[in-house]
Amino acid sequence: MMGLMMHRPLLVSEILDYAAEVHPLASVVSRTVEGDLHRTDYPTLRKRAVQLSFALEKLGIRMGDRVATLAWNGFRHLELYYGISGIGAVCHTINPRLSAEQLIYIAGHAQDRLIFADLTFVPALEKLKDHLPSDLRYVIMTDRAHMPENSLDALCYEELLEGQDDDRQWPEFPEDTAASLCYTSGTTGEPKGALYTHRSNVLHSLQAGVSGFVVDMGEDARILPVVPLFHVNAWGLPYLAPMIGADLVFPGSALDGDSLYDLIESEGVTSAWGVPTIWQGLQDAIDKRGGKPPSLRQIVVGGSAAPRAMIERFEKMGIRVNHAWGMTEMSPIGSHGFLPWQIADAPFEERMARKAMQGRRAYGVDFKIVDDSGKRQPHDGKSKGELYVRGNNVVSGYFDNEAATEKAMDAEGWFGTGDVASIRPDGYLQLHDRAKDLIKSGGEWISSIDLENIAAAHTKVASAAVIAVSHPKWDERPLLVVVARDSDDLPTLEELRDLIGESMASWQLPDDLVFVEAMPLTATGKISKLTLRESLSDYVHPELRGEGNG
Amino acid sequence: MMGLMMHRPLLVSEILDYAAEVHPLASVVSRTVEGDLHRTDYPTLRKRAVQLSFALEKLGIRMGDRVATLAWNGFRHLELYYGISGIGAVCHTINPRLSAEQLIYIAGHAQDRLIFADLTFVPALEKLKDHLPSDLRYVIMTDRAHMPENSLDALCYEELLEGQDDDRQWPEFPEDTAASLCYTSGTTGEPKGALYTHRSNVLHSLQAGVSGFVVDMGEDARILPVVPLFHVNAWGLPYLAPMIGADLVFPGSALDGDSLYDLIESEGVTSAWGVPTIWQGLQDAIDKRGGKPPSLRQIVVGGSAAPRAMIERFEKMGIRVNHAWGMTEMSPIGSHGFLPWQIADAPFEERMARKAMQGRRAYGVDFKIVDDSGKRQPHDGKSKGELYVRGNNVVSGYFDNEAATEKAMDAEGWFGTGDVASIRPDGYLQLHDRAKDLIKSGGEWISSIDLENIAAAHTKVASAAVIAVSHPKWDERPLLVVVARDSDDLPTLEELRDLIGESMASWQLPDDLVFVEAMPLTATGKISKLTLRESLSDYVHPELRGEGNG
Ligand SMILES: Nc1ncnc2c1ncn2[C@@H]1O[C@H](COP(=O)(O)OP(=O)(O)OP(=O)(O)O)[C@@H](O)[C@H]1O
Ligand SMILES: Nc1ncnc2c1ncn2[C@@H]1O[C@H](COP(=O)(O)OP(=O)(O)OP(=O)(O)O)[C@@H](O)[C@H]1O
Ligand SMILES: [Mg+2]
Ligand SMILES: [Mg+2]
Missing domain, CATH: 3.40.50.12780 (ANL, N-terminal domain)
Incomplete structure (x- = not known):
């Protein structure tokens, strides 16, 4: 009625x-x-x-x-x-x-x-x-x-x-x-x-x-x-x-x-x-x-x-x-x-x-996280998966772009964010990375956001970014890119690994550190990892440098 | 599009x-x-x-x-x-x-x-x-x-x-x-x-x-x-x-x-x-x-x-x-x-x-005030008229009640509140009365709400209500009904007229005062003027009492 x-x-x-x-x-x-x-x-x-x-x-x-x-x-x-x-x-x-x-x-x-x-x-x-x-x-x-x-x-x-x-x-x-x-x-x-x-x-x-x-x-x-x-x-x-x-x-x-x-x-x-x-x-x-x-x-x-x-x-x-x-x-x-x-x-x-988490969903926005096979994951704060969203404020597709629309929407009509997340039982959302920025090391994922967050807390660091660099054995390894607060007082890799090691596993720590003058930014003022990856495309992992590059 | x-x-x-x-x-x-x-x-x-x-x-x-x-x-x-x-x-x-x-x-x-x-x-x-x-x-x-x-x-x-x-x-x-x-x-x-x-x-x-x-x-x-x-x-x-x-x-x-x-x-x-x-x-x-x-x-x-x-x-x-x-x-x-x-x-x-005014409209609610002929009145704080409303939270009619629906809705699809109001240029709504409770004295309206508001401020008054009583010359005159704070210390009509007279015209002042033990209430706890009018239906205006009633 x-x-x-x-x-x-x-x-x-x-x-x-x-x-x-x-x-x-x-x-x-x-x-x-x-x-x-x-x-x-x-x-x-x-x-x-x-x-x-x-x-x-x-x-x-x-x-x-x-x-x-x-x-x-x-x-x-x-x-x-x-x-x-x-x-x-x-x-x-x-x-x-x-x-x-x-x-x-x-x-x-x-x-x-x-x-x-x-x-x-x-x-x-x-x-x-x-x-x-x-x-x-x-x-x-x-x-x-x-x-x-x-x-x-x-x-x-x-x-x-x-x-x-x-x-x-x-x-x-x-x-x-x-x-x-x-x-x-x-x-x-x-x-x-x-x-x-x-x-x-x-x-x-x-x-x-x-x-x-x-x-x-x-x-x-x-x-x-x-x-x-x-x-x-x-x-x-x-x-x-x-x-x-x-x-x-x-x-x-x-x-x-x-x-x-x-x-x-x-x-x-x-x-x-x-x-x-x-x-x-x-x-x-x-x-x-x-x-x-x-x-x-x-x-x-x-x-x-x-x-x-x-x-x-x-x-x-x-x-x-x-x-x-x-x-x-x-x-x-x-x-x-x-x-x-x-x-x-x-x-x-x-x-x-x-x-530091991304918090609770706004009224009118629904969340689900799904694994690679599209299966829903529990909101237990541990299970990670791609975050899908639904709501009156969410697109049902892209303007005049069928290919992109098809890629973004799932069978139930939800929109795939491309973000990897977990959700706690009390409703708290935690983003671990953009799917494209995750680092896959030896079959396990490392969150670039987690690494950046900790590195940025170091007193000698003005801002930090982490990108994946390729590695023959582990597929990918994290590389830490840093803008120093004071160019005469650079943090060492050791200092940063120590800090990160307080809360992350040793295999997740970055193997190397690169300094840049300033972070390249996207059109909305975010750190552009695309640009970082491009400008560091010649970078070679330390373990490989002996082989004619170092 | x-x-x-x-x-x-x-x-x-x-x-x-x-x-x-x-x-x-x-x-x-x-x-x-x-x-x-x-x-x-x-x-x-x-x-x-x-x-x-x-x-x-x-x-x-x-x-x-x-x-x-x-x-x-x-x-x-x-x-x-x-x-x-x-x-x-x-x-x-x-x-x-x-x-x-x-x-x-x-x-x-x-x-x-x-x-x-x-x-x-x-x-x-x-x-x-x-x-x-x-x-x-x-x-x-x-x-x-x-x-x-x-x-x-x-x-x-x-x-x-x-x-x-x-x-x-x-x-x-x-x-x-x-x-x-x-x-x-x-x-x-x-x-x-x-x-x-x-x-x-x-x-x-x-x-x-x-x-x-x-x-x-x-x-x-x-x-x-x-x-x-x-x-x-x-x-x-x-x-x-x-x-x-x-x-x-x-x-x-x-x-x-x-x-x-x-x-x-x-x-x-x-x-x-x-x-x-x-x-x-x-x-x-x-x-x-x-x-x-x-x-x-x-x-x-x-x-x-x-x-x-x-x-x-x-x-x-x-x-x-x-x-x-x-x-x-x-x-x-x-x-x-x-x-x-x-x-x-x-x-x-x-x-x-x-x-003490009714304030500003909530988001999503539209107001208009119209005179008896249905003409819109300006929001100048002076013009009064029946308040009509429109919005997603307003009924478009009554459940299974065509007669009541017809009476309530105007040609533009607005709902008539039955309240008489004015609206100030800064958006403030002021209700003067329910249309049915207004007192029409010598062709001019008197607001029962205004009178009640002032009377209720008197230290000897617990609550006050004003209803219309009929009058041969003026059609209707306001009658003040009062519950006293202390039954051994009743306010006098004179005291109340003095207080009301500070802000209202002399022809608007109530001519008489009646005390009740308690106000009759409606099913939602409002003073029931319907009941008051019924219980005072035998009331005769002082000017007429000589004529065989007083
Ligand atoms: N509080 C936050 N914490 C972590 N990541 C965030 C936060 N807010 C936004 N993001 C990231 O930004 C993304 C949305 O950004 P936006 O829509 O502005 O464009 P973009 O995704 O950066 O660009 P494009 O879609 O063109 O690649 C999210 O998917 C998420 O990865
Ligand atoms: N803040 C207020 N100031 C003055 N009058 C108010 C205020 N709030 C509500 N009212 C009055 O109450 C009326 C709405 O009350 P409600 O819908 O609860 O039922 P009712 O009008 O008392 O009963 P019924 O419609 O059955 O006669 C308004 O039309 C108005 O006259
Ligand atoms: Mg995006
Ligand atoms: Mg009503």
Whole structure:
């Protein structure tokens, strides 16, 4: 029997309407690429998103059309989120850190009709122009005064908005309508498109609301999304923040530790979201200045494993760290590391050990782990297997890519994450590695994440990565790659093996150590193991060096 | 264009699965009618709900069948919520405070197949039995040892569960499937059924999660639902609490101020939810004992207007009050009175004035106010009109009641609340009265709520109600009905008119004052103006008494 309740579509536009009406006092601050600090609020933002939506319609944009953005975190990018999706078009955020090739591939694959770009990216677009779809039109996200000379025949964002009506009832359409499009970052292969729906974006935020994120940020949240609006909806913050009436502080393009420190301090940021490499930079800035920015009380970290040493440093400064796991294909939140309050008084060591795990699943997300034959493994904290996920915020396939879709989905309709994990009886998820980064030594697996985590805790190590190198007897052996804190005081292999040996078996310890100046990063700021493997492709295992190489 | 995300049905069973897996440390405490204090947790509760679901199937219950409950707040009632809805049957909670007539009407109208009753209600059921559907079966919610002699041929709850499997994958079905059924409380007329869906129940909780309720309770919430599980899903707490991993403390049948005080104190309750009459009782207990229960930090009050005086008393004790508005037809939350944090430092008077309003709309709920001709009124804080609502948690009609449905829904598909309201530009809702309780004096409306609110603030007044009495010249005039704090120290009409006159116009002041021993209450614990009007039907306005009556 069907019930008798209204069935209203879950639409993204409802979020902005709600914020404008119910949270008029919240503020949105942006460090712009033009150089100033811009301040606005949700009522104003709604008016401008409405103006933008009319301008898009006048440019011929219709439901389902893809409209691309190539931009930093700022208020105009947020307006695009709502102006584009609000009329049923698809907001396609492009990651500007992708290679030229990938960018051309993506814009062509998505068949973008319009692209909105920050000033920063005009030169790059001019170079790529001939390889991009010939009917693509360009809009530069600035005002007339800042419009640069350009060969793009580009429109000016502020001029587009001028004179348009600033109020409308947003159109209504089914909640499964596509709202936004984001390609994976290409860490492990060619970018693949995740095509989010209005339903998935709205539910993703609602789910975050009951999964610890909202309660941990507190009612007076002032959020710094260092996570980019150009990748996986900045972890959902463009939807969650207006829903709960949180302030947003957008950092623009200045993402180094010092710039972030200054912005957090001057704007009173309470909660900051980003990948571990970003927080490395912030920790250095904090060390330099002798203390944390007073207002900062919470950090959400994810995208790759946050080393326990990093979590501990922040927690000791009085900054709560929430270690979250997710994927482009999951909108992206899959789990969170908030401690159950019942164990808030557990010893520091125990709490930190937990915080280094990937935590408990978010509401609405189902987990299963399966072995190579596809058999489900128990959630006993020991059995490992590939993690499969299911939920309204999970892709059912990739945009226009049947081959990739086929590979990712299993017979029961679950999505394979490519991550190897175990799940404890109390619901805690622990990622051991990406399947592709696991090291297979003598038929046994070694987790690169575990090794990195411990190595990163050494005082002489700034950051650590472990990759597999080939070995005639063991197939693969782990190689430790390190960026030293001080190039005049390098850690020795012996020191690091001793440290790792305290908690791992001797056959799992790395046989060798290589120093690099800086870690190569992916387009989303993660350590790029692909690049590391490439640049170390000539590396030869010590045991083999006698044979003519050493 | 449709997006490419999984479409999983939003089902109530998912909530309990989630709590059992992710929140195993949370506890559920119940003061039982058998007399003891019972303790359990979500994993155990899930096992028992699963056992119950198998037992129901063996009793022939199928999707869509209505299964009724007649019970206080306790763990078995919560198991019924999930066991019944989990298999697609409809959990029909019956309000035991309804009259025998209404109860018979409801059980017949709903065509209940089974009824689960607490020990308390066995005698009543025995009396009603011959008037209830002849094929209705009875289950008494207790164990074998406590089973009473009875003429109902009743089954025993614990025996039903015994030996059933305690794990299952819940069946999947469309999210618009009926999950639960609740009849209005009959304050204004014959009970009408609201037939909630899985989607509406799940979304209602998710919406509460981003609308201030979760953040205000804090992560270590230990919730006392004084609001009954037998009316409007206890304001959604049976779904919200497991979702967020909050503890639940169920008070059973002991709802007087002293019993609540003791339970709050001994169980460390942090958040308590209920109607104003309940909190009146608690305030008296607090006065008697000279202080609040230490753990209690928040009260959610709604169901009828919470007098400002009551809110102020609690706030001065250090208990935050959230004044929420809602309806049976809204699952029920429509608005909440959490202050925007940006005005947390406003003067006490200003904050309390705001807290006495009904607050801002919850996410997912739309408001409009219209005048008698159906024309929309501006949200300017001045224009009044009937409040209409729309949202996934709002009924699209009444269960098997076309006449009532037709009356309630407007041409645009909105639901008419019967409440007269205004909305301020900052989104604040202010209820002036139920349309039926407004007093029409000389063509102008007087709000009974406003008068009651002020009268209730007088130190000599325990509670106050205002009803309309007829008047030949003015049509209607307000009559003030008062329960005095001390029957030896009654407030005078003059004193009360003086107080009310400070903020209301002289023509709005009540012309007369009547004392009663206690207010008549409705089945949900609200002051019953219907009963007051009936019992005062012989009342004659002072100006007319000379004419042969006085
Ligand atoms: N908290 C975390 N701990 C460990 N690994 C994480 C965490 N969060 C994310 N990851 C890793 O990041 C992956 C998801 O990242 P994302 O979707 O941004 O792109 P990518 O997988 O890095 O790139 P691509 O899919 O293009 O190869 C996860 O599958 C997981 O391997
Ligand atoms: N915070 C509040 N302030 C003022 N009035 C409230 C508040 N909360 C609820 N109400 C009143 O209660 C009504 C909803 O109550 P409920 O659905 O429990 O049944 P009822 O309306 O009292 O009974 P019935 O519909 O059977 O007459 C609202 O329409 C409103 O008039
Ligand atoms: Mg990936
Ligand atoms: Mg009503």
